[in-house]
């Protein structure tokens with residue numbers, strides 16, 4: 636869906652075939668314009684599922700991650716389904732790269748009303764006593780400082796939209812610690828702290844802050860990244876769990892929160908599979 640009145644954009648953004656067009660905002664005398672959603676970490680797992688789902692909801696999705704080949708495939712898939720999306724190369728640990736994200740948002744084909752801070756992950760499952768400083772550094776850089784950097788860059792556009800939403804994909808690890816999870820839970824606790832603080836600081840301005848906290852989600856890469864490519868160790872996390880959450884389940888939560896009327900702020904949404912009553916209490920059939 637091409638929109639009127641945004642200079643210099645129509646040559647950058649290919650028009651999709653004929654998307655659903657429910658997400659709109661702003662536009663003034665030109666009428667409502669397609670709302671733009673930015674999703675970080677959109678090249679796999681929860682981010683890719685969220686990008687697909689938000690496009691189906693009628694957003695023009697700016698899909699950001701480092702692996703642009705993956706993003707190109709995702710954009711093609713969204714366009715085949717009649718949605719609109721643009722791939723953006725972005726490393727959330729780089730100021731320069733995130734500046735590019737900000738520029739893309741400024742040139743977007745409509746008001747930027749939604750940011751989903753999803754890029755992140757875990758590395759290692761070592762005790763604090765012997766955990767790798769490098770792993771902790773990576774987790775802090777991507778999950779925490781990445782969220783900070785991207786949110787700072789995009790808040791002006793979200794405020795200007797008059798109806799902005801910041802989603803932070805933290806985790807149940809943002810509320811509960813577990814043995815071996817020191818680095819990841821510290822990073823996710825920090826993301827949870829950012830969400831709470833930002834909500835207080837933005838009170839009175841037109842941007843709501845939503846924290847999504849998934850429990851066990853079976854995605855293709857999360858475990859592989861955590862265990863340095865060890866597929867057996869990654870698979871063991873989900874062994875015997877009948878139905879762990881999948882990426883689409885979390886995307887569904889993001890989409891539901893983000894499409895409530897703008898005065899409704901879902902502060903925190905904790906979502907786990909039925910088989911996981913708590914971090915330490917998982918029902919396994921084998």
Ligand SMILES: NC(=O)c1ccc[n+]([C@@H]2O[C@H](COP(=O)([O-])OP(=O)(O)OC[C@H]3O[C@@H](n4cnc5c(N)ncnc54)[C@H](OP(=O)(O)O)[C@@H]3O)[C@@H](O)[C@H]2O)c1
Pocket residue numbers: 675676677678679680681682699700701702703705725726727728753754755756757777778804805806807848849850851852853854855856857860882
């Ligand atoms: N899976 C779970 O059980 C679970 C549970 C709770 C919360 N979460 C959280 O949900 C989010 C997504 O997890 P997932 O399971 O979908 O994992 P995933 O498939 O490994 O996805 C992680 C995404 O983050 C991106 N990313 C990593 N480093 C980046 C960087 N420096 N700059 C930009 N993007 C970067 C990756 O893309 P590139 O490598 O292409 O950059 C990838 O798209 C994470 O924040 C994770 O902590 C996951």
